[in-house]
Amino acid sequence: MSQTLLPRLVATILLLVAWQAMALSGLLFRDVVPPLQAIASGVGGVLGDSGFYANLAITGFELAVALVLGGAGGLIAGLALGGSRFLSQALERWLNYLGPTPKIILFPVLIMMFGVGAGSKMAMGAVSCFFPIAISVAAGVRGVDPKLLQVGRSLRAGRLQMLTKIYLPAMLAPLVNGARLGFGVALIGVLLAETKLSNQGVGFLIMQAYQRFDMPRMYGLLLVTVAFAAAVNIATDRLAIRLRGSRVRANK
16 A cells, blocks of 8 residues: 555655646746645635535536436446347447547537536436446446356346346446446536536536636635545445455355
């Protein structure tokens, strides 16, 4: 642990020193690159603002619904593509083409379909997370050891048993990677949608701070959002480690 912690700590210190040096150098406008003490004050102001937590709850709800809808759709599509050669040959190439496409270009269509309220933001997040999850699950299905499938068939396991006892445990790594990617792009999609057309949510607060040229608050909001995303990723990693450990103990 210490071998990885030390380089990260050194890199963080170097980054902070470089930022402070740039802020104090006068090469850029002071408000564009504010000093660290101003950013720390901005973070404190964000965390001490009750209105921030109300907007955070709105963004969190939109993100949760987007992950449920997009994740479920991606899981079903990935299982279908990975388990069917015909569907894979017919559709997976299109999935790979559309996956890297910036989903923000679909936002006008989503507004027409779901309105300017929370529905279009949820849809934006769901569409964003659908593709990485579907692609990861499809690859995971094809990567399952054929011997495990033979064992399941020899025991006359049903489709549900094959899915829960063989496919999902064997696909743990692709599932976790897909979930992490899906969460990241869903968060980006929801925040982008909130910056474009919204009067609530964290994305709206960031754009509001930018329009007011309140750079310390804007950076404070960005740092809090990054910390939230990092905390979710850390929790996902720990959950995956526990699942792997329980699987190993079960196999013993």
